[in-house]
Structures are given as structure tokens and as C-alpha cells.
Amino acid sequence: MENNEVLDSRTDSANSLAITIRLDGFEGPLDLLLHLLKREEIDIWNIPIARITEQYLEYLQLMKDLNINVAGEWLVMAATLIHIKSRLLLPPDPVAAPAEEAQEDPRTELVYQLLEHQKFKNAAQMLYTREEVENAVWIRPPGEILDGEPDVIAVTLWDLLRAFHDIVKRFEADRAMELGGEEVSIEEKIVEVRRLLLVHDSLLFSSFFARSASKRHLIVTFLALLELVRLHEIWLYQERAFAEIQISKGKR
């Protein structure tokens, strides 16, 4: 009695918390039947339906007590079992033609369903074993170079001089007269470039010259970039031949 009370109170609290355990995808009615048949060592071709139905319904009640969400298919199976049981209890129809004496056993369909289900359970077991084996083999890890960074072309000194020459030409064409502007040292410019590359992954080579106010400033900037290349702090590249030269951090 005490045990029952404990169980009841637990069920109540589960109810009040609206906790339901869902068995979706785990075990189904067919699994339970197979389990019962195996446990009782029952011949599948001669299932004692009354006994099995009783046990099935006991489990169903147990699941309800434990607040396990009993899905529709469980009730359908219960109905099927009860139906088979009642048909077995009925005496053979005396009006039926005696020629049809070998009346079909009402259990047959269920038996085939169980056998079919067991086949797939065995097939699943086979897949499990295969997976086990496959988990025990390795292939060569993927190479690092296969799908690396986009192909880029490292820039030569001559490309750089050419690009700088163009910038100076453009500067001279744009400006009729040179403004005095502030004096900048190479060291200051290096600090400035480093600061810029802290926030940008890559920058266009030409962008460093865009705001230069004097030819001297252009040259200082150019020398600062060359110095950083020498120190391997930056590297210059093109995404393809004749594309704009870009600058990014790091060495290559």
C-alpha cells in the first residue's frame, strides 16, 4: 500500500508539472510484442493471444501511470489484440460453408507483421555492425593545399616601380602647383601603415597615396612601404596579372 502511495504521489507531481515522456521513434507496439514473445519463449506461429493481450495492456497501463505519452499506434495495437482475442473465442460460424473449413487464423496478419518487423530489426543490427567497422578505419586526412586561398601573384619590384611611377604621373597631372604640406618622416609613415593594417586585412597600394599633398609625401610613403616589405611585415600581391596591387599583413 505504501508503495502505491509513493507511486501515486510521484505520478501526481509529474501530472502537475505536465511532464510527458515521449517514446516517438524509440520503441513501438511491435517492439513490445516481440519483447513479450521472446521473454515468454513463445512460438510465433502459436501465440497465446489472451495471455499476450493481458500483458500488453499491463504495459500500456504502466506507461500511462508513468505519464509516458501513449501515442495512437499503441491503442490501435491494443484494439487489434482484443479483436483477435474475441474472434478466437467465438465458436466457428455454423452457417459458413463447410468447404471453407480451413478458416484463416485471425492471428496470421499480426504474425506476418511481427516477422516483417523482426527482419528490419535484424537489418538494422547488420547496419550497426557495419557502422562499427567503418568507425574503425581512417582515410588519409584531407590535404591542406587542395582548396587553399585564392591564387595570387606576388608583386616584383619592377611592378611596384611601375605602379608608383603611374601614381606620381597622375599626381602631377592633377596638381598644377605643389602645396607645401606637412613634413612626414619615413618612421612616422611606417607607424601609420601599421595602424591601418591593424583594422584592414588588405588595402589597395594606390590608397596609401590618395591623400598625399606633395610629391615628397608620395616618395616617403613609397619608401615606408618598401621598408615594411623588407621587414616582412607586409606583402604585396595581385589577384591576377595587371590587377591592382594590394597590400596585406604578414609574410609570404
Next chain:
Amino acid sequence: MIMEVDELQPILEAIIYVADQPVKPDQLKEVLPNESFDKIELALTRLMNDFNSRPGGMIIREVAGGLRMTTRPEYHEHVRAYLKTKPSAKLSMASLETLAVIAYKQPVTLAEILAIRGKKSSTALSTLLEKKLVSIVGRKPVVGRPILYGTSREFLIHFGLKDLSELPTLEEFAEIAGERF
């Protein structure tokens, strides 16, 4: 330049080694346009014989219509110890059962899977779709046009199968099922 089978064999071995997917004969034919399919097939057969008859730690296996070089499963403990890895997450029994139904009954609808398993299978099915072991292969030309599911190439790779015909027949499982009772 036409090559001898003996010259072809090590080239194929090298390609199979670097490949991250099973290498198919037509991919090899693409790389070796001057060689006939027959010769490539012959070189592959010889390669498999030679490679797999030596007592090495590697093996060339037929997987998903191609050839793949793997470690031999019997050395898994030592490899795993070196790699410091644990066995990867396996599929649940519910997923494996659903997968078995799909593998043997494909193309199959969710309703048909439910009828065979006698329980809902949508959670297992979405796991299988997510892992790309199963894919949508079409729609059944009946009312509602339900989606048809089938196994994928990834399925063959995951279970180390050459092709679907390598699976034992359902009748073989029926015998086992019959014996159990």
C-alpha cells in the same frame, strides 16, 4: 603515350591515396585519356590484389562504386590511441531501423515507413536527412504526392558498401527471424 598495365598500376595507387572520396574508374579515365577502360580496370584489379595481399596496415576497398584506401579496421585501437580520438557518435537503433526500411524498400514514403515500423519515424528520418544518409528521390504519383525517400551515396560510404546489391537480402534476415522463434 600508351602505358603498360605495370606502369599504370602505381599511378592509380598514388591517385587513390590522395583522393578524399572513393575514386571511380571514369575519373581515372579522365586523367588518363589515352588508356582504355579495360586496361584501367585490369590495372585496378591487379592493384587491389597486390596491395591487399601484402600484410600492410592499409587496404584498398570498393566503396560506393569507387576505390578507397583506408587503414585496416583491425588496427583501430592503435590508430585511435595515436589520434587521441574516441569512436564517433553512432546512429541510434531507431535511426538504423528507419534506415534499414528505407534501404530495402526504397523509394518509400514516410507513411509506408510508419506502416512497417508500427511507430512514428519522423524524428529518425530527419536525423538521416541531416546526416545526408537519405535523400529525397521524388514524389509518389498518388493523392497528396507524398515525398519518396531513398538512400544516398553517403549511405554507401558510411557503411562501407560497394553498392546496394552488397546488402544481404531481406529473405536472409527472415531466416534469422524465423530461427529466433
